[in-house]
Amino acid sequence: MTTPPFDPPTAEDVRIVSLQLGRPARDVIGIAARCVCGAPTVVSTSPRLADGTPFPTLYYLSHPAATAAVSTLEANGVMVELAALLEGETADAYSAAHEAYLADREGIEHVPEIHGVSAGGMPTRVKCLHALVGHSLAAGPGVNPIGDLALERAAWSPTVCECPDYSDSGYSDSGHEGSTGAEASGDAVPNE
Ligand SMILES: [Zn+2]
Numbered sequence: 001m002t003t004p005p006f007d008p009p010t011a012e013d014v015r016i017v018s019l020q021l022g023r024p025a026r027d028v029i030g031i032a033a034r035c036v037c038g039a040p041t042v043v044s045t046s047p048r049l050a051d052g053t054p055f056p057t058l059y060y061l062s063h064p065a066a067t068a069a070v071s072t073l074e075a076n077g078v079m080v081e082l083a084a085l086l087e088g089e090t091a092d093a094y095s096a097a098h099e100a101y102l103a104d105r106e107g108i109e110h111v112p113e114i115h116g117v118s119a120g121g122m123p124t125r126v127k128c129l130h131a132l133v134g135h136s137l138a139a140g141p142g143v144n145p146i147g148d149l150a151l152e153r154a155a156w157s158p159t160v161c162e163c164p165d166y167s168d169s170g171y172s173d174s175g176h177e178g179s180t181g182a183e184a185s186g187d188a189v190p191n192e
Pocket of ligand 1: 160162
């Protein structure tokens with residue numbers, strides 16, 4: 001789990017996120033959570049894209065198995081169940097999670113167009129479990145109560161690797177074809 005400031009993503013991180021998203025990942029500023037194998041699970045994107053577009057979703061769940069598991073929760077009506085919990089202390093904690101999300105993003109860049117806008121329906125609604133689980137994975141347990149509960153309910157865990165083989169697929173910018181895959185084994189450490 002990682003909140004700002006982030007270590008810069010490696011080229012390998014960006015390559016894997018691009019494979020996960022099915023398109024070239026742009027404006028990646030860090031990897032906020034990783035699978036036990038080291039592959040990115042939550043990608044952090046610049047609050048203002050290179051083309052100038054404001055981008056409120058600081059934490060985006062990119063891992064295919066995680067995304068699928070959370071989609072299953074949404075399809076099964078879990079958002080309505082979790083929204084019903086937004087009373088008393090849980091509502092207060094969810095509001096605090098909204099403020100924590102904004103503080104993380106403000107620490108990177110102030111973007112006036114998205115001032116006060118977080119993600120996932122915070123602070124009073126539950127609209128996207130992917131965004132809320134992404135926040136929980138980045139911030140760690142105890143920050144986002146709804147994200148934490150959704151993660152508990154999901155048929156995916158950050159502690160069990162379900163990653164596909166990313167080693168010999170596309171989006172390489174440096175000719176990985178024919179490599180053994182060892183250099184893509186997920187232990188990449190940002191350069192000091
Ligand atoms: Zn993995």
